[in-house]
Amino acid sequence: MSGSFMGDGFTGRGRGPGQGWPATGIWEAMEQLRGAFEQKVGPRMGRGDVRSAVIALLAEKPMHGYQIIAEIEERSGGAWKPSPGSVYPTLQLLADEGLVRAEESNGRKTYSLTDEGRQAADAGAEKSAPWETPGARDSARATALPKAGIDLAQAAAQVARSGSPEQVKQAVAVLDEARRKLFSILAQD
Secondary structure, X not given: OOOOOXXXXXXXXXXXXXXXXXXXXXXXXXXXXXHHHHHHOXXXXXXXXXXXXXXXXXXXXXXXXXXXXXXXXXHOOOOOOOOHHHHHHHHXXXXXXXXXXXXXXXXXXXXXXXXXXXXXXHHOOXXXXXXXXXXXXXHHHHHHHHHHHHHHHHHHHHHHHHOOHHHHHHHHXXXXXXXXXHHHHHHOO
């Protein structure tokens, strides 16, 4: 009966995804969570949104490009993380328009608004920042739980692959407790 489920259930160790227990169930759960996560991802933000986000952030303080990206991701609750390929060209365009200036310091360009850029920021101040729109907030809420579930499933799969029988037993107890706590959240008024 080589390759069959016997004994403590670790005969599948060292095999790839979906081959042998306990990996089969974990990988199936991960795929279900991944599918839920991918279905919930909100629409991509447009170029105008990147532009208005950059201006709004630079109105607060000078920043370099990766600070802008990180700040947008944080303020959107992880729902929106613009790529460098959208932020840096936007910064260049704003510089070409005279709204932003770049100063190099310690090998990094720090961007700040010019007087014209401050006027543009003031003109757009009555509008909500792109990360404050209802769609962005809803997207953050809709993606946070499935993403956390995927992260949890990946950790469980790692324990299943390389943990000792005692570690797997502990992980199962932790997951059972987490499941009970999740259902207790729904039971609350």
